[in-house]
Amino acid sequence: MAEVKLKKIYKAYTGKTQVVKNVNLQIHDKEFVVLVGPSGCGKSTTLRMIAGLEDITEGSIHIGDRLINDVPAKDRNIAMVFQNYALYPHMNVYANMAFALKLRKYSKADIDLRVTEAAEILGISHLVTRKPKEISGGERQRVAVGRAIVRKPDVFLFDEPLSNLDAKLRVQMRTELHKLHLKIQTTMIYVTHDQTEAMTLGDRIAVMKDGQVLQFDSPLDVYDNPINKFVAGFIGSPPMNFMNGKIVKDNGSLYFGEGKFRIKALGDMNSKLEKYIDKEVVFGIRPENIYDKLFASNATPDNTLNAICDVMETMGSENHLYLSTDKNTMVAVVEASNKPTIGSMVEVVFDMEKVHFFDPSTEETIV
Ligand SMILES: Nc1ncnc2c1ncn2[C@@H]1O[C@H](COP(=O)(O)OP(=O)(O)O)[C@@H](O)[C@H]1O
Numbered sequence: 596m597a598e599v600k601l602k603k604i605y606k607a608y609t610g611k612t613q614v615v616k617n618v619n620l621q622i623h624d625k626e627f628v629v630l631v632g633p634s635g636c637g638k639s640t641t642l643r644m645i646a647g648l649e650d651i652t653e654g655s656i657h658i659g660d661r662l663i664n665d666v667p668a669k670d671r672n673i674a675m676v677f678q679n680y681a682l683y684p685h686m687n688v689y690a691n692m693a694f695a696l697k698l699r700k701y702s703k704a705d706i707d708l709r710v711t712e713a714a715e716i717l718g719i720s721h722l723v724t725r726k727p728k729e730i731s732g733g734e735r736q737r738v739a740v741g742r743a744i745v746r747k748p749d750v751f752l753f754d755e756p757l758s759n760l761d762a763k764l765r766v767q768m769r770t771e772l773h774k775l776h777l778k779i780q781t782t783m784i785y786v787t788h789d790q791t792e793a794m795t796l797g798d799r800i801a802v803m804k805d806g807q808v809l810q811f812d813s814p815l816d817v818y819d820n821p822i823n824k825f826v827a828g829f830i831g832s833p834p835m836n837f838m839n840g841k842i843v844k845d846n847g848s849l850y851f852g853e854g855k856f857r858i859k860a861l862g863d864m865n866s867k868l869e870k871y872i873d874k875e876v877v878f879g880i881r882p883e884n885i886y887d888k889l890f891a892s893n894a895t896p897d898n899t900l901n902a903i904c905d906v907m908e909t910m911g912s913e914n915h916l917y918l919s920t921d922k923n924t925m926v927a928v929v930e931a932s933n934k935p936t937i938g939s940m941v942e943v944v945f946d947m948e949k950v951h952f953f954d955p956s957t958e959e960t961i962v
Pocket residue numbers: 608611614632633634635636637638639640641
């Protein structure tokens with residue numbers, strides 16, 4: 596049983612400003628939680644406070660019922676895997692995995708059982724007699740995870756463990772970590788700056804910026820209902836398109852004015868948009884919610900505008916269209932058969948069920 600609770604956590608390194616500010620997270624037993632955000636936002640610091648590698652300036656951390664603020668790292672029953680996995684070069688894989696258990700004076704038989712089991716789970720049984728320099732980067736990363744598994748910790752902490760691997764291996768190891776979590780059913784807290792890793796691995800993801808957690812939700816909730824413009828733009832690739840314009844009222848209906856064109860808000864958005872009439876807002880739409888009119892069945896004058904197709908990227912399964920109006924630019928992800936001529940006018944249709952509006956000064960979500 597290892598629920599992890601962070602309550603009003605603050606961190607200031609000596610003589611510096613706060614780098615973690617009022618972080619509150621209640622991580623369930625067996626949950627896989629990802630802390631994601633741009634470099635320098637305080638992810639590693641938060642993780643290191645949980646691990647006991649960094650003092651907590653203010654607030655409390657519980658693992659299960661145990662307050663661990665003053666418990667030394669080695670007594671927290673937590674295992675951490677880092678980006679540079681730092682295996683002992685002179686020891687073989689088996690000895691690397693056994694090392695922490697030896698230090699803790701486990702019996703030879705118990706060590707053997709645990710190392711053999713972990714090696715099997717990770718598919719590295721055939722490598723146990725090799726030295727780190729005799730195995731590949733992906734295999735080394737597996738050994739680093741193996742070192743953590745053998746201890747059967749209450750909680751696993753991962754700090755960007757895949758960043759040193761090439762793109763293909765990263766995707767493969769991501770799937771393996773996912774499977775590992777399903778197999779060993781232990782609480783995992785995983786730090787990354789990569790939103791794709793966060794989306795694919797997390798049961799829930801905490802999006803961080805400037806030392807704060809902006810949103811803590813399931814990946815789909817974060818994707819579909821971002822709390823503000825930063826989260827909306829950070830999660831998703833290619834990122835959400837943002838356009839500036841005014842809300843105007845005409846004949847009882849509200850419209851978003853995009854230069855020469857206007858896009859009609861859906862009726863149920865009106866109550867939230869009323870107070871922005873004649874004011875600037877930021878309109879947000881994801882690339883996959885923009886269609887070429889030739890391929891759309893729901894086009895009306897109220898959700899269609901003209902744009903020039905400046906660039907097309909062919910991805911094989913889909914095309915990315917870089918479009919511009921007289922006022923804004925946007926990216927649309929469309930099916931591979933949808934290939935407008937470069938420089939030509941495209942009539943683009945917005946799926947209005949999927950659009951967002953943000954306040955331009957607070958950046959908070961309006962709709
Ligand atoms: N030991 C340290 N001493 C002083 N400042 C630090 C230390 N470690 C990290 N920081 C600062 O704290 C902020 C958060 O860093 P970090 O938690 O490593 O961010 P992330 O892991 O999200 O990239 C950064 O501004 C970083 O420069």
